[in-house]
Amino acid sequence: MAINYDRVVTQSLAKQIAEQIRSAILQGDLQVDERLPTEAELAARFNVSRPTIREALKRLAAQHLIRSRRGPTGGTFVTRPSTEEMSDALTGTATLMVSLGEFDLDSISEARREMEQLCLTLAVQRRTEGQLAELNAALSQQQQPISDEEFCAADIRFHRALVDATANPVLQFNMYTVIEALQPLTNMLANRFRDREVIIGHHQALYNAIAAQQIDPARQSLDQLIDYLTSQYSKALAWKQQQG
Amino acid sequence: MAINYDRVVTQSLAKQIAEQIRSAILQGDLQVDERLPTEAELAARFNVSRPTIREALKRLAAQHLIRSRRGPTGGTFVTRPSTEEMSDALTGTATLMVSLGEFDLDSISEARREMEQLCLTLAVQRRTEGQLAELNAALSQQQQPISDEEFCAADIRFHRALVDATANPVLQFNMYTVIEALQPLTNMLANRFRDREVIIGHHQALYNAIAAQQIDPARQSLDQLIDYLTSQYSKALAWKQQQG
C-alpha cells in the first residue's frame, strides 16, 4: 500500500481521492487483490469524512477497479479487470454513442467491413475445430424458428466466434465494440423473414469457406454480407426518419 | 424525465439506482442535457437518503454519463459523451490491462500492425493538406533535441494524425487504444539515441509515401517500423525481466 495522501486544489475531494487511488492502481503501487485500508482509515488518512471516501470508492467501483465486501475479512480490494467486463463497458458506451448519432452509419459499416475482413483472414488460418463448432452452432440456431431476440443473439454469437478464431485478444476487445454497436440496427431487420434468409445464406457461405480454409471465398462472402446489411440499414434508417 | 422509481432486491441500493438511471439514459428516456431532479428529490422518489443517491450519481459521473454543477441553475445533467473522453477512458483501461499482462506483446503487435495498415491504406487515399501538415509537425518535433516525454508525445501525435486521416471516427476510436497501449513500451526506447534515429527514419519514409499517395511504399515503411519496434520491445522486455 503506497498512496500519497496529499491533495491539490479546485476539484471535489471525492474526485481527487478517486484519481489518486486510481493512479496508484495504474502505476502498480497497489497490487491486484491487495486490500485497501478500511473506509474509516482512508477517511482519517485523507482527512475527509467517510461519505466522501465512499463517493470516491464508488467512482472506482463503477470502473471495475475495486470491489467491496462486508464483514471482518471484508473491505475494499483491487480488482483484476476481466476482458469481458471491460468489453461490456466499452460496448455500452459505444452503443450510447451510436444511438446519439456520434458515429454515422457509413463510418460504422466501413470500420466493420475492414476490421472484420482483417479478423476473417486470421480466422481462416487459425480456426480450431472447437471454434468451427461454435460457428456452426450459432448458424444452426439461426435456422430454427426462433424469436427476433434469439436470432440477433445468435447473430452476435456467430460473429464473436469468428473474431475469437483470430486468437488475438486485442482484436477481440476492439471488434466486440463494432459488432455490438450495430446490434440495434440488426434488431430492426431480424423480424423480416426475407432478411433472415439472406443473412443465413451469407453466414452459411462464410462458414463453409472458413471450414475449408479458403481465404478468397471467405472474404467475398463477408463483403456481400456487409454490402447487404449496409444497404438494408440505410433503408431502415430512412424509413424510420420518415416516420419520426 | 421518465424513470421507474421502483427497486428490486439483492444489490446495494446505490448500485440499483445507478443502473436504473443509466438504462433510462441509454434507452433515451432521459435526453442529453436534460436536468435530473435535485438530489433531495431523487432521494424522496427512490425512498433513500441523499448520500445513497449521491453514491449512485458518482458511479454515473465516473462513466461520464452525467455532470453536476452547484447553484440555483445547477443540478445534475445528462452528458453527451465526447469521443475524446470515451477514448481516454478506453485507453486507460487498455493501459491497465497491458500493465497487468492481460494482453501479450505478440497480440498487441499483431493487432497494431494489421489495424494500422488498414488505417494507412485509407489515410493515403484521403489525407488532407492539414493532416499532412500535422504529420510533418510531429515528425519535425521528433527531430529536435527534446526530452523523452516530448519524443513519445510527438510519436503518439504522429500516429494519431495518421489515424485521423482515415476520416473514420470508429476506426479512430479503436486505434487510439492500440496506439497508447504501447506507449509505456515506447517510453523505454525513447531514451536511446540510436532508436530515435531509426524511428524518425521510418516516420520520414512513411510521411513521404503518404504525401505522394503511394500505397505500397507506405505499407512497406509501416511494416518495417513495426518490425523494428516489435523486436526492440522484445529485447527491452527480456532485459527488464532479467533485472526484475
Next chain:
DNA sequence: TTTACCTATTTGTCAAACAAATAGAAAATA
C-alpha cells in the same frame, strides 16, 4: 466433537446539519 450462539469488524444506509458556489433579484450608487 459438533452445534449453536455470540461478538467484533467492516461495508451499507440514514438523518440532520453546515459550507460553498452561483444566478437572479433587490438595493445602493453614480
Next chain:
DNA sequence: TATTTTCTATTTGTTTGACAAATAGGTAAA
C-alpha cells in the same frame, strides 16, 4: 436612468454521528 453592489434562494459538496446488515472466528453448550 444606468451601473454596481449586495442580498438571497437554490443546489451540490462535505461533515458528523449513528444504526443496520453481513460475516468470519471464537466461545459456550449439547
